[in-house]
Amino acid sequence: MTRRRVVITGVGAVTPLGVGADVLLRRWVAGEQGIADGEGACRDFVASDHLSKKEIRRADRFAHFAMTAADEALAVGGWSDELPYAPERISCVLATGIGGLGSLEAQHDLLRDSGPKAVSPLSVPLFMPNAGAGTLSMRYGLHGQSFSVASACAAGSHAIGVATRMIQYGDADAVLTGGGEATLTPLARASFEAAGALSPSGISRPFDERRDGFVMGEGAGILLLEDAERAAARGATVYGEVLGYGSTSDAYHLTAAEPEGRHAAQAIRLALADAGRSAAEIDYVNAHGTSTQINDASETAAIKLALGEQLAREIPVSSTKSATGHLLGAAGAVEAIATLMALRERTLPPTVGLEQQDPALDLDYVPLTARPFTPRGERPVALSNSFGFGGHNVVLCLEAIGRPDAERPHQNAGLDASREVTI
Amino acid sequence: MAATTPEAVEARIVEALASFGPDIESVTPEATFEELDIDSLDLVELAQIVEDDYGVELKGDDMKSLKTVGDAIELVVARSS
Numbered sequence: 001m002t003r004r005r006v007v008i009t010g011v012g013a014v015t016p017l018g019v020g021a022d023v024l025l026r027r028w029v030a031g032e033q034g035i036a037d038g039e040g041a042c043r044d045f046v047a048s049d050h051l052s053k054k055e056i057r058r059a060d061r062f063a064h065f066a067m068t069a070a071d072e073a074l075a076v077g078g079w080s081d082e083l084p085y086a087p088e089r090i091s092c093v094l095a096t097g098i099g100g101l102g103s104l105e106a107q108h109d110l111l112r113d114s115g116p117k118a119v120s121p122l123s124v125p126l127f128m129p130n131a132g133a134g135t136l137s138m139r140y141g142l143h144g145q146s147f148s149v150a151s152a153c154a155a156g157s158h159a160i161g162v163a164t165r166m167i168q169y170g171d172a173d174a175v176l177t178g179g180g181e182a183t184l185t186p187l188a189r190a191s192f193e194a195a196g197a198l199s200p201s202g203i204s205r206p207f208d209e210r211r212d213g214f215v216m217g218e219g220a221g222i223l224l225l226e227d228a229e230r231a232a233a234r235g236a237t238v239y240g241e242v243l244g245y246g247s248t249s250d251a252y253h254l255t256a257a258e259p260e261g262r263h264a265a266q267a268i269r270l271a272l273a274d275a276g277r278s279a280a281e282i283d284y285v286n287a288h289g290t291s292t293q294i295n296d297a298s299e300t301a302a303i304k305l306a307l308g309e310q311l312a313r314e315i316p317v318s319s320t321k322s323a324t325g326h327l328l329g330a331a332g333a334v335e336a337i338a339t340l341m342a343l344r345e346r347t348l349p350p351t352v353g354l355e356q357q358d359p360a361l362d363l364d365y366v367p368l369t370a371r372p373f374t375p376r377g378e379r380p381v382a383l384s385n386s387f388g389f390g391g392h393n394v395v396l397c398l399e400a401i402g403r404p405d406a407e408r409p410h411q412n413a414g415l416d417a418s419r420e421v422t423i
Numbered sequence: 424m425a426a427t428t429p430e431a432v433e434a435r436i437v438e439a440l441a442s443f444g445p446d447i448e449s450v451t452p453e454a455t456f457e458e459l460d461i462d463s464l465d466l467v468e469l470a471q472i473v474e475d476d477y478g479v480e481l482k483g484d485d486m487k488s489l490k491t492v493g494d495a496i497e498l499v500v501a502r503s504s
Contacts, residue, residue: 054444054460117474121467 006164007231007401008240010079010224011337012072014065016040016217016324019050020072024334025341028323028349029370038202039184040217040325059126059135060100065220065330066132066180067139073176074140077224077236083141084174084234091144091172092137093163095155095179097329097388099148100127102185132180144172153288154247154388155179156221156332157396161245163225173227178333180220192216195255197292204326205353206289206319207296207365214290217325221333240340243277243381243397246270250391256294257387261302267393268306268383275381275397279307282315282397283375284348286339286384287365289319290326299385300361316373318366322352332386336396343380343400348373425476427503432477433496439472440465440492452493459492469495477503 013020016034017027019042027034034040042065047056050068059067083090103126110118125131130148137146145166149159156179163177192198192214199213231238246267252258272279285307288299304312320335321327327334342349347370354367375381384396425435433452441447445459456466466489470481479502489495 052444057443117471120471121464125464 004168005228006167006242007228007238009226009236010073010077012069012222014069015219018044035325042219060103061182062180063132063135069220069222073222073224087143089173090142091175092133092142092146093159093177094133095149095159095329096129097152098183099129101183103127151392152388153328154386154392154394155329157386157394164242167227173230175225178222179330181328181330182218204291206291207361208354209356209358211291215325217327219327220330221337238401240401241399243399244271244275247394255389257298259298261298264302264393265305267395271395271397279311283380284382285317286335287317287319288385288387316348316364316366318351336384339382339384429500432499455491479503
């Protein structure tokens with residue numbers, strides 16, 4: 001029996017670059033950054049522009065981002081009040097690194113200062129990591145399985161991988177997936193700083209010799225995945241396909257990546273094998289590229305191990321985090337979206353801020369300026385890497401389908417989210 | 424402690440319920456919690472506010488019997504007098 005194919009029919013994003021998937025790609029390709037004062041906050045996001053008072057109260061900021069991005073993804077997918085499949089056949093897998101940490105901290109303040117009776121009954125429902133998945137399933141009436149994936153900074157890609165398997169296995173016909181994160185809080189800052197992971201300079205410049213840690217960001221990326229045959233039957237516009245998913249664990253250190261990148265490399269190999277593609281067919285690698293000394297070095301090693309020295313030097317690699325900061329559990333999802341959209345535009349987005357490339361890191365990191373590319377095969381194919389505290393490695397192999405200029409001759413970029421979603 | 428006249432209690436409860444989501448115009452004594460989309464979690468929060476403001480402790484069973492905004496106002500006024 002042939003495996004069911006999994007296509008991407010909708011994307012949505014809330015990132016430090018703005019609200020929407022289009023603005024994410026447009027600003028990144030322009031070499032802009034969404035980072036200010038050393039953090040990638042979603043400054044353009046006003047919850048009340050997108051959500052009701054009740055929805056805002058009933059969810060943490062990470063779920064606000066996820067709901068808003070999910071509305072966009074479903075609008076792009078052309079979904080409306082009437083779901084295209086039986087609700088029992090639609091699932092929701094949402095990643096988060098930490099969950100509703102801001103809500104947890106606020107309620108803990110109340111507990112400490114005013115005693116247990118001051119703690120809101122909404123506390124746990126707000127900060128539990130699965131709140132995003134539960135909120136989305138309720139928002140759209142999805143009755144398939146829903147749960148959260150928590151694997152720190154690898155979670156967004158894990159969610160997409162697990163969602164893909166659900167459709168391939170026949171457990172779901174469509175899955176709303178991706179990740180949300182909102183941890184620009186005192187506790188997260190202090191913790192990452194204490195662990196030595198956060199950039200003291202507040203500058204995200206992956207692969208630069210001056211890099212000194214990651215810059216924390218927040219946001220959400222949501223993808224609508226569908227069984228390819230069913231998507232075609234309903235006449236959906238298809239933007240891409242999840243060709244492959246590979247995941248391994250370092251089993252090495254709680255926070256540090258294994259320096260030789262051996263298990264990250266194996267995740268790349270697994271994703272390629274799952275996709276049935278060879279390294280020579282890869283047009284672009286979207287790096288995890290956090291701007292920490294250790295990640296950027298071990299990731300470079302992993303790419304070389306998996307693709308071979310020569311191909312690794314030829315295939316362009318860049319980091320979305322150079323423009324957004326590190327969205328932790330949302331990063332993999334946002335980066336998969338940005339990758340897909342860049343491929344559709346035949347653009348290699350840059351590693352922003354990469355002015356002094358580390359001489360020990362010798363790949364083509366697309367420094368500073370985006371550039372066009374011609375796909376090696378019929379359609380462009382990319383790898384998207386995500387690695388997390390805990391030693392989690394995830395790699396997705398994505399293929400772009402269609403081109404925006406063919407769909408909308410009067411506009412250059414992106415996907416159409418202009419239709420209102422009323423569900 | 425806040426004033427416990429029926430008018431004052433009504434104003435406080437209406438304000439609290441409106442802060443949970445519904446338009447303040449729709450929060451009338453006749454309105455049911457179901458109509459206002461006020462659920463059990465909201466009612467626990469309302470009970471916390473009432474306890475803070477009026478020293479009236481409402482238990483789960485008290486809250487379960489409440490169907491309308493007016494029911495809640497009456498209960499608080501009766502308990503606080």
